[in-house]
Amino acid sequence: MSAIPATATPATQPPAGFRHKALMYEGERGFLEGTLPFLREGIALGQPALVVVAPRKIARLREALGEDARHVHFDDMRHVGVNPARIIPAWNDFFERAGAGGRPLRGIGEPIWAERSAAELVECHRHESLLNLAFADAADFRLLCPYDTTALAPAVVAEARRTHPLVSEDGSVHESTCFHGMEAAGLPCTAPLPPAPAAADELPIDARSLAMVRAAVTRHAVRAELAPGRIEDVVLAVNELATNSIVHGGGRGTLHVWMDADALVCEVSDDGTLELPLAGRHRPAEGEIGHYGLWLVNHLCDFVEQRTPPGGGNVVRVTMRGE
Numbered sequence: 048m049s050a051i052p053a054t055a056t057p058a059t060q061p062p063a064g065f066r067h068k069a070l071m072y073e074g075e076r077g078f079l080e081g082t083l084p085f086l087r088e089g090i091a092l093g094q095p096a097l098v099v100v101a102p103r104k105i106a107r108l109r110e111a112l113g114e115d116a117r118h119v120h121f122d123d124m125r126h127v128g129v130n131p132a133r134i135i136p137a138w139n140d141f142f143e144r145a146g147a148g149g150r151p152l153r154g155i156g157e158p159i160w161a162e163r164s165a166a167e168l169v170e171c172h173r174h175e176s177l178l179n180l181a182f183a184d185a186a187d188f189r190l191l192c193p194y195d196t197t198a199l200a201p202a203v204v205a206e207a208r209r210t211h212p213l214v215s216e217d218g219s220v221h222e223s224t225c226f227h228g229m230e231a232a233g234l235p236c237t238a239p240l241p242p243a244p245a246a247a248d249e250l251p252i253d254a255r256s257l258a259m260v261r262a263a264v265t266r267h268a269v270r271a272e273l274a275p276g277r278i279e280d281v282v283l284a285v286n287e288l289a290t291n292s293i294v295h296g297g298g299r300g301t302l303h304v305w306m307d308a309d310a311l312v313c314e315v316s317d318d319g320t321l322e323l324p325l326a327g328r329h330r331p332a333e334g335e336i337g338h339y340g341l342w343l344v345n346h347l348c349d350f351v352e353q354r355t356p357p358g359g360g361n362v363v364r365v366t367m368r369g370e
Contacts, residue, residue, distance in 0.1 A: 049208075052184075054165060062190060063151070063181075063187050063191070064185065064186070064187065064188075065182040065183060065184075065185040065188050066189045066190070066213060067178055067179055067188070067190050067192070067211055067212055067213065068190065068191050068192065068211060068213040068214065068215050068220065069183075069192050069193075069194055069207045069210075069211035069212060069213070069214050069215065069223070070082070070191050070192065070193040070194065070210065070215045070216075071194055071196050071204065071207075071214065071215065071216035071217075071226025071341065072088045072090060072193055072194070072195060072196065073195070073196055073197045074195065074197050074198075075107065075135065075302070076103075077195075078107075078193055078195070079107060079108070079111060080194065080301075081191075081215065082098075082155055082191065082193065082341070083108070083111055083112070083151065084289075085155070085189075085191055086098070086108070086112065086115075086119060086153070086155070087112075087115065089153040089189075090115050090118045090119070092151070093259075094150075094151045094152060094153050095120070095145035095146075095152055095153070096118070096119045096120070096152070096153040096154065096155070096246070097119075097121075097122065097138075097141045097145075097152075097153075097154045097155075098119055098120070098122070098154070098155040098156075099121075099122045099123070099124045099127050099128070099134070099137065099154070099155070099156045099157070100121075100123075100124050100155060100156070100157045100193070101123070101124060101125055101157070101160065102123050102125065104157070105123070108121070109121070115263045120141075122137070123127045124156065124157055124158060125192065128158045128171075128201070129171070129349060129350070130170075130345060130348065130349060130351055131158055131167065131170040131171045131174040131349050132170065132174065132328055132351050133329060133345055133346065134156065134158055134174055134330060134344040135174065135177065135178065135181050135325070135328040135329075135332060136329070136345075136346075138154060138156070138181070138182070138190075139181075139329065139330065140211035141154065142185075142188075146185075146186075146188070149186035149187060150187075151186075151188075151189075152185075152187065152188045152189070153188075153189045153190075153191075154188070154189070154190045154191070155190075155191045155192075156190065156191075156192055157192065157193045157194075158171045158174060158175070159171045159172075159199065159203060159207075160192065160195075160198070160199075161195070161198040161199060164351065167350070168203060168351075169236075169238050169352070170351075170352060171331070172206050172207075172210060173236050175192065175207065175210040175211065176190075176209075176210045176227070176231070176232045177232060177324060177325060177328065177370040178190065179196075179210075179211075179212070179229055179232045180229065180232050180233055180324055180325060181325055181328065181329075183327065190303075191215070192207070192211060194207045205225075208223045208224075208225050208226070209223070209225050209226060209227045210226075210232075210268040211223055211226065211228065212226045216235045220301065227242055232324070233324045233325075235321060235324070235354075235355035236353065236354055236355065237354065237355055237356065237357055238314050238354065239354070239356075240314075240352060240354055240362065242363055243305060243312075243314055244305050246305065247303040247304060247305035247306065248263060248267065248303065249301065249302070249303050250301070250302045250304075251262055251299065251300075251301060251302075252289045252292050252293065252299055252301060252302055252315065252317070253291055253293065253299045254298070254302035255296065257286065257289055257290070257293075260285065260286065260289050260302055261282050261285070261286055261305060263302070263311060264281060264282050264285045264304060265278060265282055266364075267304045267305075267306070267311055267313075268281055268282065268311055270306075271306055271309075271310075271311040271367075273311060273323070273367060273369060273370075274370055276317070277367055277370070280347040280348070280363070280367070281311060281313065281347070281348060281367040283284045283343065283347060284313075284343065284344045284347040284348050285302065285313045285315065285365070287339075287340040287341075287343050287344055288313075288315040288340065288344060288363050288365070289302065289315055290340065291315075291319070291340045291341075292315060292317035292319065293318075294361075295317075295319045296318055296319030297317060297318040297319060298317075298359060300315055300317030300318075301314055301316050301317070302314070302315055303316075307366070308370065309368060309369045310349070310366050310367060310368040311366070311367045311368075311369075312362070312364060312366050313365050313367075314362065314363070314364040314365075315362070315363050316360060316361065316362045316363075317360060317361055318359070318360050318361075319361045320354065320355070320359070320360075320361060321355060321361050326341050327340075327341025327342050327344065327351075327353075328342075329342075330342065341353070341363075344363065345364060346368055348365040348366060349367055349368045350365070350368075351363065351364070351365050351366075352364040352365075
């Protein structure tokens with residue numbers, strides 16, 4: 048993302064902390080009616096704003112804002128949020144660039160749209176929940192998350208009310224009566240993944256098998272006709288996961304590899320425990336030992352699913368699609 052343009056008017060409102068709000072709207076007109084006043088208020092107060100939505104909505108917002116659009120930075124959620132685990136890092140980058148000294152910030156992020164798959168929806172809801180942890184200590188950050196109630200399934204809209212402390216609808220803002228709370232936001236994700244197909248290649252992971260693991264993933268990636276750079280990326284990602292199994296997962300694990308439509312899928316499971324809910328979503332500090340594995344995996348692969356099965360252990364499934 049490029050630099051956030053400066054605005055001329057200093058902020059005058061008292062700090063608000065983190066205000067995470069779901070905007071319930073109907074269609075394109077409802078989207079504009081719900082987002083434009085929010086952006087115009089921030090512009091008047093000199094508060095930098097980042098909007099991450101679909102390209103068509105970016106175009107409509109730019110058109111409606113006119114010259115004021117220069118005070119807002121826009122990015123394409125279809126790119127930023129292809130793997131929902133990359134969205135919090137994007138907001139963190141925004142903070143580093145524009146939020147020095149606790150400067151008030153505003154954001155609009157729409158990670159969920161009607162075409163999202165069921166698997167993507169699980170990760171998007173997980174992302175929305177984790178936002179409450181990621182920015183709990185923010186001095187003044189208002190984040191508006193639009194949900195098109197005419198296009199999304201009722202269950203998706205209902206889940207938004209559980210992951211957002213505040214809800215904006217029908218022209219008013221109120222506390223969500225079913226927000227699941229901060230404690231629930233930090234709980235591991237136990238939603239079951241579909242089992243690996245019976246034809247999946249299975250390999251044991253231990254300190255002696257890393258070379259064989261890399262070779263197996265390379266063979267499958269070549270068969271999947273992935274580009275050379277993407278083959279390198281998925282092999283590195285699986286190597287990081289396998290190394291985590293050895294170091295943190297009891298010294299061993301299991302790799303499953305298979306093709307799913309036009310994508311290569313690799314799953315690493317072990318007996319470890321993911322203790323940090325935001326692991327892989329915060330950039331490791333320079334010189335920090337550890338914590339790079341999931342960060343790399345999230346940024347190398349097209350889609351990442353992490354689970355803690357009810358019986359314990361850790362499962363990470365990564366997908367690399369053909370181009």
